[in-house]
Amino acid sequence: MLDIQNLKVGLDTDNGVVRALDGLSLAIERGETFALVGESGCGKSMTALALLRLLPENGAVTGGRIMIDGNTDLVELPEVAMRRIRGRRVAMIFQEPSTSLNPVMRVGAQLVEAIETHTELRGAAARAKAIDWLGRVGIPEPERRIDEYPFRLSGGQKQRIMIAMALATEPDFLVADEPTTALDVTIQAQILDLLKDLQKEQGMGLLLITHDLAVVSGMAHRVALMYAGQIIEVASAAEFFNAPKHPYAHALLRALPDAQKRGGSLAAIGGTVPPLWQTFNACRFAPRCERAFDTCRNQAPELIDFPAFPKPHSVRCWLHAPNIVIPAEAARPEVVEAAAPEKTANTNGNLLEVRDLRVSFAIGGGFLKRSKRIFKAVDGVSFNIRAGETLALVGESGCGKTTTGKAIVQLLRQIGTIEGQALLGGKDLFTLSGDALREARRSIQIIFQDPFASLNPRMRVFDVLEEGLLALRPDLDAGARRKSIEAMVDQVGLRQDALDRYPHEFSGGQRQRIAIARALAVEPKLIVCDEPTSALDVSVQAQILNLLRQLQRDMGLSFLFITHNIGVVEYIADTVAVMQSGRIVEAGSSQAVLQHPQHDYTKTLLAAVPRLQVPA
Template identity: 55%
Template sequence: MPLTEPLLQVEGLKTWFETLAGTVRAVDGVDFEINPGETFVLLGESGCGKSMTALSVMRLIAVPPGHIAAQRIVLENRNLLELPERAMRKLRGRKIAMIFQEPQTSLNPVFTIGDQIGESLRVHLGLRRYSLRQRVLELLEAVGIPHPRQRIDDYPHQFSGGMRQRVMIAMALAGEPELLIADEPTTALDVTIQAQILELLKGLQRERGLSILLITHDLGVVSQMADRIGVMYAGHLVEQASRERFFADPLHPYSRKLFEALPTHGKRDQRLNVIQGNVPPLTQPFKACRFADRCDFAWEACRIQAPKWILAESGYHVRCHLYDPDIAPSRPPAGQDNYARSPLSAVQPAGQVLLKVEDLKVYFPIRKGILRRMSGHIKAVDGVSLEIRRAETLALVGESGCGKTTTGKGILQLLPVTAGSVRFNGEELTRLKGRALRQRRADFQVIFQDPFASMNPRMTVADIVEEGMIVQRVGGSAEARQERVAELLQRVGLPAEARDRYPHEFSGGQRQRICIARALAVKPKLIVCDEPTSALDVSVQAQILNLLREVQHEFGLSYLFITHNLAVVEYLAHRIAVMYLGRIVEEGTVTQVLQRPQHSYTKTLLAAVPSVERD
């Protein structure tokens, strides 16, 4: 892109936090620049410093315990670190604006969306009354909110997740900024809503000449949006390149691992590559390569000397000894990528039907008036029929609100069923009540979307995993149950000392492993997996998918896998059922549905999936 001078220059940025455990170097020497009209993407896993970098640019770091240690953040020839807070308040929303990751917590629930968008117009543009309201309506229309005149006085809770994200975009654009920071703007959104949000951002960029700093861990989003990419790991950049060059052949071993962890149909017969180990604690001063302990290419030099920021080729920088002409010759000649994909033969479902659902209906009453009289029903699930055989994975896909989770809860009898039949192993579940149903629950378990919310924060991991065994009276004596807990924790890849820790002490991926161990504890035959990998980093997602495949092999489990991630479906599922507005509109094998879709809704879903284009 022919540019004269960068809009934003970040030089030697260090953002540190003083804690009881020591100084946390969340951002530890980051350099990049963004040109007018350009989209620069910060790519990396959770905890690598992406959001902290964005908050540092906005000067939104809480002081104390945080502080920006060095050096310059230059916006239009002004060093933002030297400006007083009053001057920064004038810049935020006017020259530089931010779309935060979670719109529900970023919007004020007691103000209408019109008031919240209008605040920026009053402060930065001086608009009042009629002109302010007209401008708010124009912004709502620009971001695709239907019927803006009817919705301008609505509150955030009256909007869907995708619509709230559009409201956040309208708020960010109200002050007509030159730089827009978008922090994971599509995380956990359906593929169709994600496609709309990304297309909206690209359209606004074309119309207004916006520069965008996009933060994400989704390689599909990166492929679709980026002009240039910076890959972050453990607080600093390890690679920076144009989109075309990066996707053609990433250089850093960490970047390669991210690509190898992506689930695809071609990897169905093998385990996904995962990044072994953990991100090093950021409380230590680093004197060597931060990725060395997890790298397949590391040798002695990587563990005693920090790599330089090397210009590998025109416009392509990488922080790795492999490309340093002064260090690379010291690498042992036998050193090669130690990773070889482990074969994993596909589980062949048995002929016997384990779960048979016929014409399932789950309706919720609509009550109005002071007397709360029933005026109708919300038909969340409206006549769903499906079958799952032993050792089979049936993926239930569709957008949020289509009834996927309600279907799963109805099958598990966690919600009252309005009508229909749910036969598990030949037994009608809808007729079971009380103790009879509780005793049957050992055969079917659930892994919830949010592992943290599904665990008691006051219970240790050992108590959480053991609880189901106590309730179901399985596992034998207390000593035998403790041995079973230890076996399960080892089986899901958690250390023995994890048993005495609490949920808040674990990462998102580790908490999901605890939930899987809890589900396996009572030796179920069917597990309902409700979005178990949504919002997880690609490498953590690969770990969970590998684990689900392995335990399916080991125990002959059946899965009802609820998701909107079609890449995961392509790797994991045997059959797919596509759901829309409470009904299944298409069903078939993975190949039939993904390669030869028949229903127009399925075609729309597939068209919305961002592809990782390797040039």
């Protein structure tokens, strides 16, 4: 068993000590999947880092114990001894593969390094095992890809490399921090099945940190819900999804997008997680809770246990405390509001017309780079996006979705060969340069898949957001720029104090909100959204999707939405194009493609989508 007892973690910051974890307790048994869910910034990833003693330099465990097998406290181990635990007995899949893989080492060398460090295999045997694991996690042509550098792989492929590195050492416990966030649904299903098989074979315990409740419902034995550094509900998966007790749990389940909620706003949770440098003398969720009453605002609740099978169902909420008089307003059950009628967007004419787009890259090399070969990443793609319309581009990782988006916004001119046309308002983007291209970029922006890699680590958030306005909105003075930036920060669910902080001070979801704010700041007509909600928890995802739909209704904004989240596609997309191996194999209205697919690949893709299921 991996047993965490009253764990406390503090981070020394300019605002004081941030209590990232405040008395967290949980236990994971061998062969069990324990899911840790909750909002971005609530302490999920900090829990994972504390388990493996990988806290940032300003962080430290200030209390509690982390026991493995009941006799070894990981908090007390010297670093030399911890290195024998880390990677072998307890391994981790990190949330952001781009920052976890060494950019100057081939991926095979990194895999072999882990295998040789923690197993008896060496040399050719270690390389053979590395190739085997690349194949098991779905990397195509593993014999060739093992010698690639990370920058030559897509986001989903890099995540698979990280998964292979963690699993190749066959650990006793695996901490998986958003392990399938960057993966398309077919590979996600393959990875989740692989994790299940390994648990059966090896009795591996799994701490699954994710915001994908559909994955949790299909994988977890037990679920813990975190908020503001504390666990506020813990139960078996069946209890959690059948009968959640905390208002926050109810709100998360109502915020999930799907086809039934299309046309109305999602049940987003207002506000944000409170700053954790303050002292809490009340319920931490009370300021955002629709059912809060005076006791909630004046006293901090403790975890309350309720009998349940196979283990107690615990909740930290005054609504369930004994001997508490609950006002009638707070006692009412949560009500799911009916979808509001949707305004019809102005869809007169095509805003973007892509005609026979082809993107190719010269790869390989050899002596003096003479043996290059041409790789066709996009091979004859055509589609139209009307004003006020959302086109979803879906398909497996590596099929050319992101390359299509980057080619349209002119980010591949120096590294690839682009053919075809991309007409924005009648002007071919591929022929523009200088001032004409700069003017076009005010009309078309992009939200990147990896927010950490796309934000300058040396710039404060205000400077990141102002940079685009300075380049593309010279008509705004300093005061107008400040006002616009402050309004945009509010819209994407960040506090105003975020403007004076650096990107590394935020969680993955919070960084993605900054990237979205940057794209929206210049008021474009078309936004290429490359997995814009993949790093967001469901409550913030609901806020962002509501924001994007509101902007679309009010401004006639159009989106090219690149994603593997079919629930988001069902909710937001007007039309859908399915890509496979650089080509569009099926396209049509959202309803036609998702409910009546014609192509075999589309049917396979939809069959692999995880759906929220209520465990028995």
